[in-house]
Amino acid sequence: MEVFSRADRTADAALIAGFALGDAQATTAFVRRFQHPVFGMAYSVTRDQGLAEDVSQEVFVRAWKAAGSYDVRRASVLTWLLTITRNAAIDAIRTKRPTPVDxxxxxxxxxxxxxxxxxxxxxxxxxxxxxxxxxxxxxxxxxxxxxxxxxxxxxxxxxxxxxxxxxxxxxxxxxxxxxxxxxxxxxxxxxx
The missing domain is CATH 1.10.10.10 (Winged helix-like DNA-binding domain superfamily/Winged helix DNA-binding domain)
Known part of the structure; x- marks a missing residue:
């Protein structure tokens, strides 16, 4: 269970709002704040550093596209972002699979x-x-x-x-x- 203070949630909500609007400073701060947990989750799923780096980049693109629909009442920004990361990592693994035999x-x-x-x-x-x-x-x-x-x-x-x-x-x-x-x-x- 995550333990976040009201201030953490407010700061994260402000960051994601700026990120959604394309504010350069907010985007930089957002990526810096969450890059390590995102990469860590991507690596733990893929077990491949290069693939985890690609997944991490994809996660921030997906997050940027979905940032406008983020709802602070549903989950913390970190939980939301790690869910996106897990899904992106699983997608990446599936696309790397060999082509099935007929x-x-x-x-x-x-x-x-x-x-x-x-x-x-x-x-x-x-x-x-x-x-x-x-x-x-x-x-x-x-x-x-x-x-x-x-x-x-x-x-x-x-x-x-x-x-x-x-x-x-x-x-x-x-x-x-x-x-x-x-x-x-x-x-x-x-x-x-």
Whole structure:
């Protein structure tokens, strides 16, 4: 829960009013006041400094466009701005995602992933890719399918849910749990 004094809220409301009007001094003061929390939120979501910098710039553009509709009674300026930041960061991550594979290509991909490799495939695969495939096959089949659809197929959790005929929460859990298990297996392999 945020604790702001009435003076802080009044000062922030005055800053955003000047920002909305395009006042150069108010704009500079507004950006300086909120640049660190905005960048911090963007970085915590994206985990990429360059992308977080781009998101931060986008946030101030979005904030400027929406500043006239800001309502001090609904949230503090910081809360409002961090909400914009979170949404912009998620948008940026989504646009960076690989292009999803078309549905016709996913079935053979899933089959190949979940079937033991043939002798010819084993000969062609590098040690690293064999180990990754083995780790994927070590997952329960429903988690392996969800991870394959999400990571290799580029599907969102909602698309995985639709394709698998399961609730969205179940799809998210399968993806998250599968990825955690793969990460743990990789950490274990490094320590061996």
């Amino acid at each position: 549905d016709d290509s996913l079935d053979p991909l899933l089959e190949a992933t979940l079937q033991p490799p043939s002798a010819e495939d084993v000969a062609l695969l590098s040690l690293e890719s064999r180990q990754a495939a083995e780790r994927l096959r070590s997952l329960p089949p429903e988690q392996a399918r969800a991870v394959t659809l999400a990571v290799i197929g580029g599907c969102t959790a909602a698309e995985v849910a639709r394709r698998e005929g399961i609730p969205l929460g179940t799809a998210k859990t399968r993806i998250r749990t599968g990825l955690h298990r793969l990460r743990d297996a990789m950490k274990e392999a490094r320590h061996d």
